[in-house]
Amino acid sequence: MRCRRTPMEAEVLEYKLDCGMEDGFTLWSEIVTAEGYIITDNLIKIQRPNGSIVCPYIAHHRGRTYINEGDYIIIDDDGTKHVCGKNKVFERYEKL
Numbered sequence: 765m766r767c768r769r770t771p772m773e774a775e776v777l778e779y780k781l782d783c784g785m786e787d788g789f790t791l792w793s794e795i796v797t798a799e800g801y802i803i804t805d806n807l808i809k810i811q812r813p814n815g816s817i818v819c820p821y822i823a824h825h826r827g828r829t830y831i832n833e834g835d836y837i838i839i840d841d842d843g844t845k846h847v848c849g850k851n852k853v854f855e856r857y858e859k860l
Contacts, residue, residue, distance in 0.1 A: 772840055772841055772842075773841055773860070774838050774839060774840045774841065774857065775838070775839040776836055776837075776838055776848075776853060776857050777836060777837045777838075777839070778834075778835075778836050778837075778850075779808070779820075779831050779834075779835050779836065779837050779847075781808070781810065781820070785820075785837045786820035786821060786822060786831060786837075787821060787822050787823040787828075787845070788820070788821055788823065789810070789818035789819060789820050789821070790818060790819055790821060790828070790830070791816060791817070791818055792804075792807075792809055792816075792817035792818060792819055793817075795807070795819055795830065802830060806832040806833050806834075807819045807830050807831070807832055807833075808820055808830075808831050808832065808833055819831070822837065822845045822846065822847050823845075824844065824845060824846065829846070829847040830847075831847055832847075832849065834849070834850040835847050835848065835849055835850065836848045836849075836850065836853045838853075838857070
């Protein structure tokens with residue numbers, strides 16, 4: 765059976781630090797050691813006053829998605845959040 769995804773409007777926001785868009789932060793050292801499958805080249809890295817480096821993420825039913833430079837945060841009408849790269853966001857989402 766072939767199906768088409770049901771159209772759903774969503775809020776599409778370019779990620780900005782200090783706007784409360786992320787669900788949390790993880791220490792850079794934990795990402796590199798515990799989550800070794802993640803490509804870390806373009807992750808947003810924030811240095812805290814104590815010298816630790818953290819990376820913002822969005823939490824969802826599959827776990828966490830870390831936010832890269834230039835990513836967009838997608839918030840569906842049902843409140844579900846996603847992260848989408850700037851290279852694909854407007855292939856997947858049509859501006860209204």
